[in-house]
Amino acid sequence: MTNGDTTLVRVDEASQVGEARRTARRLAGELGLGEVVAERAAIVASEAARNLVAHGGGGVVGLQPLGHPPRGLGIVALDRGRGIEDLGRAMRDGHSTAGTPGEGLGAMARVGTEFDLWSAPGQGTVLVAEVWSEEPSSRKLASGAISVAKTGERVCGDGWLVVEDAGRAVLAVVDGLGHGPLAADAARAALDAIRRAADQPPREIVGAAHAALRATRGAALAIAALDLESGALRYAGLGNVVGAILGAGAARRLVSLAGTAGHAARTIQEFSYDLPEGAVLVMHSDGIATHWDAAAYPGLLSRHPALLAGVLFRDHARGRDDATVLVARRGA
Numbered sequence: 001m002t003n004g005d006t007t008l009v010r011v012d013e014a015s016q017v018g019e020a021r022r023t024a025r026r027l028a029g030e031l032g033l034g035e036v037v038a039e040r041a042a043i044v045a046s047e048a049a050r051n052l053v054a055h056g057g058g059g060v061v062g063l064q065p066l067g068h069p070p071r072g073l074g075i076v077a078l079d080r081g082r083g084i085e086d087l088g089r090a091m092r093d094g095h096s097t098a099g100t101p102g103e104g105l106g107a108m109a110r111v112g113t114e115f116d117l118w119s120a121p122g123q124g125t126v127l128v129a130e131v132w133s134e135e136p137s138s139r140k141l142a143s144g145a146i147s148v149a150k151t152g153e154r155v156c157g158d159g160w161l162v163v164e165d166a167g168r169a170v171l172a173v174v175d176g177l178g179h180g181p182l183a184a185d186a187a188r189a190a191l192d193a194i195r196r197a198a199d200q201p202p203r204e205i206v207g208a209a210h211a212a213l214r215a216t217r218g219a220a221l222a223i224a225a226l227d228l229e230s231g232a233l234r235y236a237g238l239g240n241v242v243g244a245i246l247g248a249g250a251a252r253r254l255v256s257l258a259g260t261a262g263h264a265a266r267t268i269q270e271f272s273y274d275l276p277e278g279a280v281l282v283m284h285s286d287g288i289a290t291h292w293d294a295a296a297y298p299g300l301l302s303r304h305p306a307l308l309a310g311v312l313f314r315d316h317a318r319g320r321d322d323a324t325v326l327v328a329r330r331g332a
């Protein structure tokens with residue numbers, strides 16, 4: 001784990017449930033989240049995994065460090081099963097573990113600090129739970145991300161961050177050139193530089209990252225700075241990180257200029273947008289294909305942002321590169 005990487009555990013049969021549980025426990029330990037969080041994360045991960053086997057036709061559990069330094073673990077489960085038809089009943093009855101009353105989805109909701117789920121007939125199910133050792137003090141921004149290394153790589157060459165301070169949020173997605181350890185080094189250098197310059201306008205932040213990346217392979221990156229009261233959004237990008245605003249009657253792609261931070265930045269320019277109440281900001285690396293359409297997922301834009309991030313990864317990851325999606329919305 002370097003740049004907020006998501007660890008994926010494939011779960012297609014009951015014998016793999018334990019792997020999801022052990023991985024959640026191990027990551028919580030490595031992140032220093034404490035025994036209580038580790039135990040709760042293990043419960044959530046194994047219930048999510050059990051649900052994949054029982055009702056999803058198999059799928060993946062994703063484990064995502066939250067906060068910087070990490071203070072929580074996000075758990076997503078993604079499947080392409082037939083979907084849960086009666087969510088209310090599923091929550092009450094412990095749908096995911098038939099015959100084990102009180103367990104299943106209801107248990108996940110009780111143990112997770114945050115819990116949400118989206119499902120549609122024929123479109124599978126995606127659920128998210130967050131387990132925090134210390135909840136974020138501010139809830140003026142809701143966000144969720146998934147950041148997965150190319151298959152076969154141990155580290156992800158993409159990275160992302162969310163910094164919230166004094167009514168302003170800075171969001172970034174970075175994509176180190178290529179993949180593997182050298183791409184991860186570039187992504188880490190970019191995130192460090194972005195964090196140090198996070199109180200600056202996006203144009204300055206991109207400039208700082210460009211300067212900091214000279215000794216690296218370079219990276220594509222995009223920075224959004226959002227006024228959490230007004231929704232005013234300033235955006236600057238270099239290279240092919242995609243940015244979009246969706247929902248609440250707003251739908252537009254955000255402008256990034258050609259270039260590679262660290263190597264080629266002829267023009268660094270900042271653009272102004274508006275993120276209305278209820279709209280979502282989506283940013284993703286080029287490991288996600290660009291032809292997705294949020295309208296294919298009715299109701300998803302108003303749910304926990306990690307659900308849209310997870311579904312875009314599930315349905316549109318190209319599979320030949322690291323893939324990162326960051327989704328955010330004003331208000332908790």
Ligand SMILES: [Mn+2]
Nearest residue numbers: 175286287321
């Ligand atoms: Mn890439």
